[in-house]
Amino acid sequence: MSTDRRRIVLFDLFGVIARHQRPGALEKMAVRCNTSVDAFTTAYWTHRPPYDAGRHTACAYWTEVLSALSRPADADTIEELRLTDIDSWSRVDESMVAHVRNLRERARVALLSNIPADHADAFLAAQPWLHDLDHLAFSGRIGAAKPDPAAFQHSVIALRSAPADFHFVDDREENVRAAQAVGMNGHVFQSQDDLAAALDAWL
Template identity: 30%
Template sequence: MSISIPGKIIAFDYGEVISIEPSTADRAEILRVAGAQDEPERFWNIYWLHRFALDQGTIGPKEYWRRIEHDLGAQWDTAQHHELWLRDFRSWLAIEEGTLAVLIDLQRGGTRMALLSNAGLDFTSYYRHGMLGDFFEEVVVSGELGLLKPEPAIYHELIERVGVPPADIVFIDNRAENIAGAAALGIAGHVYEGPGELRAFLTGLAESVKASSAVPPHVVL
């Protein structure tokens, strides 16, 4: 079923909207390679502590894993560094099939789309040159800009690239603070709660836009 929303650009976050959360098995393998099976909470706290710098592009993947190694007090060889990066990167590649179906139906309906993601530089080629890139007119990645959602400047970048007023953009993200950041600039937002709920929201939006465009202009006699 196509979803046609003329006059709007639907901008999507990637992580846990288009992609699914890394699986329990993926996380267990990362802990195993890191030798941190006995202190998972500490490991993940350090993992997320340095993730902001990675997503902002101020450090690359190599430095990111070196910082985690240092803070854990671990000693990893080159092979472990590469395996940790690979397992972590791969864990974020799995796509939510329900969201993919929504993207396909939006594309079938001729709806314009963009991607706005907090992610490191290693994801940029995947976003643009993998099959996902077929959906999006513009791909805005935090690591390329030195910016992170919900900083206003990253939304300004999105607005400039798609070339439409903020009111004509609808942003889908799983974090309320990122939606609030977009809303502060006049971008409509929707907090993602799952593919079924997303489809219902976008279908309702399509019907609303269709209904408003069908209203005849006021005629002055």
């Protein structure tokens, strides 16, 4: 067991520190596939879980999406969609970034995000502050995505701590409930002010 028993704030990424998908991105990709937004959105999300969890490569994911839309899966189309998709998830909330970084004076800070491996690589390259955190767990790299208990257990093992040492922050209630089910504390993120109050009380 680690001798560092400071409490750990474990953050989700999108919807908390990073912005949700860029408005208009799905429409842009649907146009590239010459299909309706509804059809594209259904295919995009239906085939997403194995990609997020690292069981499918980007090529396999986009091949499945294009096949579901009865569109040819040529290499140029796949790469254009892949890069557009990565860009659509690239925005951060700078105020939350500052909040997360400042927390490290009071606690260990880690990240647990559902994100494909190639997206994680791009995010790490664009956001070097992430390397200052105590641990980074990306679903596409660890082979488990929230709300799978294995995703939370990965962080417990990696940080050599007990679940009760963690306060997990996510904007999705089902993920917070899953964290609580493995013994973590949890907070459903709605605003930075609410989060600050909850963490002040916990820390």
